[in-house]
Amino acid sequence: MIRFALRCNEAGHAFEGWFRSNEDFDAQAARDLLSCPVCGSAKVEKALMRPAVAHRAEREAPVAPVAAHGNGAPPEFVEMVRKMQDLARKVRAESDYVGRGFAAEARRIHYGETEERRIYGEASGDEVRSLLDEGITALPLPPLPEDAN
Missing domain, CATH: 3.10.20 (Ubiquitin-like (UB roll))
Incomplete structure (x- = not known):
């Protein structure tokens, strides 16, 4: 992309x-x-833009998650993460969990091969990019604190 x-x-x-x-x-x-x-x-x-060329250290550095509790995080950031987690809880409560079969089930729904409904599950980055290329909307859900329990 x-x-x-x-x-x-x-x-x-x-x-x-x-x-x-x-x-x-x-x-x-x-x-x-x-x-x-x-x-x-x-x-x-x-529009005119500069090329995005990563330096060697940037290419090799892993992406670090951001903590939104304590540790000096701005209150508006903590509130934003809380709202995202509330949205994730709502999606989970109102959708069917399809596990690792998310990409396949999303395609079946998109192409009318099964009933239309809300789903969530697991997909790799490549699977999500492939869905987006086909015009199928897929968004990541943030992890929830209760997932660690």
Whole structure:
């Protein structure tokens, strides 16, 4: 996936978009499938951006989770994490757990092969990217403190 800096030609709104390739962006732009998220204008073009080149240490460093309790975290950050956890609890309470079969079940629902319903489960990063490439919405849920018990 490639992240492009984009801008609206009508009002100059700046935003970004993710595409499989430069050709994917060009194809979507040619079919007028792109629009400004602020004003809805279909006159969207790539903006000047600097390349994202990772330094060796950045490529090798693992991604560290952020703790949102104590340890000097700003109150608004702690509140944001609490809200995300509340949302995860709501999704779990109102959805069917499908385990490691999440990607396959999401596809079956998307393509009308089984009943439409809310699901959650487990999927690898590659599985989620593949779902997104097919136009299937999939979002990660934050871990909950009770998961550790």
